[in-house]
Structure formats: structure tokens, C-alpha cells
Amino acid sequence: MAQEDSRDGVRRGLRSIERNSLAIACVLIIGSLMYRSVSITLGVVLGAAISLVNFRLLWKIAEPVFLRTGALPKGQFVLRFVVKMTALLAAIFLVVYMGIVNILGFLAGLSTVVMGIVLEGIVQLYRSPRSEA
Numbered sequence: 001m002a003q004e005d006s007r008d009g010v011r012r013g014l015r016s017i018e019r020n021s022l023a024i025a026c027v028l029i030i031g032s033l034m035y036r037s038v039s040i041t042l043g044v045v046l047g048a049a050i051s052l053v054n055f056r057l058l059w060k061i062a063e064p065v066f067l068r069t070g071a072l073p074k075g076q077f078v079l080r081f082v083v084k085m086t087a088l089l090a091a092i093f094l095v096v097y098m099g100i101v102n103i104l105g106f107l108a109g110l111s112t113v114v115m116g117i118v119l120e121g122i123v124q125l126y127r128s129p130r131s132e133a
Contacts, residue, residue: 007067013120014059020123021052021116028108043101047109050091055113057084 025048032041061080092110095101 010067013124016123017113017116017120018052018055019116020119021048021055021113024115024119025052025109025112028112032105032108037102037105039100040102040105043095043103043105043107044109046095046101047106048112049109050088050095051110051113054084054088 025044028044028048029041032044035041058081061077061084065077095106096103
């Protein structure tokens with residue numbers, strides 16, 4: 001029972017990170033509109049999309065291994081992870097190589113999940129009960 005509660009807690013945390021990241025992406029996209037540059041806005045949108053899709057795929061690949069929800073052989077996990085990372089690097093390379101986006105906007109978009117993780121950490125820090133030392 002405790003293990004199931006732990007799994008639910010991890011899933012809630014991951015969903016919260018995903019929601020925070022999506023909210024941050026929306027704020028960045030709205031902020032990028034102030035520059036009135038299609039390449040900046042497109043960079044933020046593509047960066048955020050790649051980052052969020054990468055987070056979701058990593059979550060789906062790693063969940064059976066770390067939460068022990070299914071029997072996924074190590075070889076299959078490694079293969080899925082390598083394919084995902086290769087696709088991620090290829091997507092980033094294509095976006096940068098094509099040159100249709102602003103690199104700084106693209107990097108800002110790519111950082112949405114990192115900012116979502118930091119925001120979730122701050123929220124959890126202030127939400128958890130504090131012990132007196």
C-alpha cells in the first residue's frame with residue numbers, strides 16, 4: 001500500500017512539473033510576442049514543444065523501470081532511451097541548422113521543463129511541513 005502511495009505521489013509530482021512547464025511556456029510565448037518577431041516566437045514555441053515532448057517521452061520510457069509498474073528488460077529500456085535521445089538531438093540540430101528561428105528564443109523554449117522543475121521544487125519546499133531544529 002505504501003509503495004502504491006509513493007507511485008501516486010511521483011506521478012502527481014511529474015504531472016505538476018508538466019503543468020508548470022506548460023504554464024511557463026505560455027508565459028514565454030506571450031512574452032515573445034512583445035518582440036514582434038516571428039523567428040523569436042517560433043523559436044520559443046518549437047523549443048517549448050520539443051522540451052515538453054521530450055519530458056513526456058522520458059517519463060513514459062522511465063516509468064516502468066523506476067516505478068516498477070511493468071517488466072521492461074534493461075536492453076529495451078536502453079534502446080528506447082537511445083532512440084529518444086537521438087531523435088531529440090536530430091530535432092534540435094534540424095531546428096538550429098534550418099536557421100528559421102531565433103537561437104535565444106529557442107533556448108528559452110527548451111528551458112521550460114527545467115524552469116518547471118525548479119518551480120515545483122520551490123512549491124514543494126514551502127508546502128512541506130518544517131521541522132524545528
